[in-house]
Amino acid sequence: MKTTHGHHSGNHGTRPGGLSVxxxxxxxxxxxxxxxxxxxxxxxxxxxxxxxxxxxxxxxxxxxxxxxxxxxxxxxxxxxxxxxxxxxxxxxxxxxxxxxxxxxxxxxxxxxxxxxxxxxxxxxAGPYDPQPIPGDTRTSRVGEYTVTLDGDLAPGAAGDLTLGVSRNGRPVTDLQPYLGAYGHLVALRVGDLGYLHVHPDGEPGDGVTEPGPGITFMAAAPSGGTYRLYLDFQHDGVVRTADFTVRAFTARPDAAPGHASHAAHH
Structure with a gap:
C-alpha cells in the first residue's frame, strides 16, 4: 500500500481554522x-x-x-x-x-x-442532552464495517495517520472515490473545535494509490490536547463516517493508547 500524505485545508502550518467567522x-x-x-x-x-x-x-x-x-x-x-x-x-x-x-x-x-x-x-432550541467526549478510541464500527486508526498526533510535528477499513473481518480493497479521494479526514480540537481538514495526496486512478484497505494522511496537531477525528469513506455506493478520539502529546506517552470501539455519530 502506497503511503499518501495529505495537506491541511483551512489552516496555515499548525494554526487551526474555523475559530473565526x-x-x-x-x-x-x-x-x-x-x-x-x-x-x-x-x-x-x-x-x-x-x-x-x-x-x-x-x-x-x-x-x-x-x-x-x-x-x-x-x-x-x-x-x-x-x-x-x-x-x-x-x-x-x-x-x-x-x-x-x-x-x-x-x-x-x-x-x-x-x-x-x-x-x-x-x-x-429544545432540551439539550450533552454527551461526554469518548475516551481514546482507535476502533470505530459503522454497521458491517470496522475502521482502525494507527498513528499519533503530535503538536507541531507532522506524522502519519493510517485508517484501515475492513468489512465483516475482511480487508476492503475496493474503496470507491469520493470527492476525488479514497477518504476525507476532519480533526476537531476538543474545547474550542479548532479545525483541521486533511486529504491524501494520492488520487484514485493515478496508478499508484491503492483503493484500500489503508488510507494514510499526514497531520500535525496545532497543540496538545484531545482531538475528535471523522473519516468519510465510500464503499458499495454509500458514504459512511467513522469517528475516533485521540490525544496529542508533545512526546509519545510511555503507555500505548488504549483500543476501544465506538460507534460513529451521524
Missing part, C-alpha cells in the same frame, strides 16, 4: 443562527471584502464549498455540500438535535491564494 475580509453570514430541531434547510452567504456576497470560488476536492456541521459535544457530525444560487446564497439540508452547534465553511474564494475555513455558532 471572518478571515481576510471574508465573512460567513447565516440567515438564522437560532434554529428549530429536526431536518431543515439552512441558508447562508459568504461576503467578501466589498461587503457583497461572493459568487466565484475555486473548487477544492470537486466542490466549491464544503460545510462541516457538528454539535459542540462533538456529536452529530455531518459533511454536506450546499448549492449556491446566482446571487451567492447557499442552501443545504441538515438534521439538528437541540444544543449548541458549530458550522464550518471550507472555501477558497476565486483569486485567493489559500483555502480558508470560517466558523459560526448556531443554537438549536
Amino acid at each position: 471572518s478571515e481576510d475580509g471574508y465573512t460567513l453570514e447565516f440567515d438564522a443562527t437560532i434554529l428549530p430541531a429536526g431536518a431543515q434547510t439552512v441558508t447562508f452567504r459568504v461576503s467578501g471584502p466589498d461587503g457583497r456576497p461572493v459568487t466565484a470560488f475555486t473548487p477544492e476536492h470537486e466542490k466549491e464549498l464544503h460545510l462541516i456541521v457538528v454539535r459542540r459535544d462533538t456529536t452529530g457530525f455531518q459533511h454536506v455540500h450546499p448549492v449556491m444560487d446566482h446571487l451567492g446564497t447557499w442552501r443545504v439540508e441538515v438534521t439538528l438535535e437541540p444544543g449548541d452547534w458549530r458550522f464550518f465553511a471550507d472555501i477558497r474564494p476565486a483569486g485567493h491564494d489559500d483555502a480558508m475555513t470560517l466558523g459560526i455558532d448556531v443554537s438549536v
Whole structure:
C-alpha cells in the first residue's frame, strides 16, 4: 500500500481554522443562527471584502464549498455540500438535535491564494442532552464495517495517520472515490473545535494509490490536547463516517493508547 500524505485545508502550518467567522475580509453570514430541531434547510452567504456576497470560488476536492456541521459535544457530525444560487446564497439540508452547534465553511474564494475555513455558532432550541467526549478510541464500527486508526498526533510535528477499513473481518480493497479521494479526514480540537481538514495526496486512478484497505494522511496537531477525528469513506455506493478520539502529546506517552470501539455519530 502506497503511503499518501495529505495537506491541511483551512489552516496555515499548525494554526487551526474555523475559530473565526471572518478571515481576510471574508465573512460567513447565516440567515438564522437560532434554529428549530429536526431536518431543515439552512441558508447562508459568504461576503467578501466589498461587503457583497461572493459568487466565484475555486473548487477544492470537486466542490466549491464544503460545510462541516457538528454539535459542540462533538456529536452529530455531518459533511454536506450546499448549492449556491446566482446571487451567492447557499442552501443545504441538515438534521439538528437541540444544543449548541458549530458550522464550518471550507472555501477558497476565486483569486485567493489559500483555502480558508470560517466558523459560526448556531443554537438549536429544545432540551439539550450533552454527551461526554469518548475516551481514546482507535476502533470505530459503522454497521458491517470496522475502521482502525494507527498513528499519533503530535503538536507541531507532522506524522502519519493510517485508517484501515475492513468489512465483516475482511480487508476492503475496493474503496470507491469520493470527492476525488479514497477518504476525507476532519480533526476537531476538543474545547474550542479548532479545525483541521486533511486529504491524501494520492488520487484514485493515478496508478499508484491503492483503493484500500489503508488510507494514510499526514497531520500535525496545532497543540496538545484531545482531538475528535471523522473519516468519510465510500464503499458499495454509500458514504459512511467513522469517528475516533485521540490525544496529542508533545512526546509519545510511555503507555500505548488504549483500543476501544465506538460507534460513529451521524
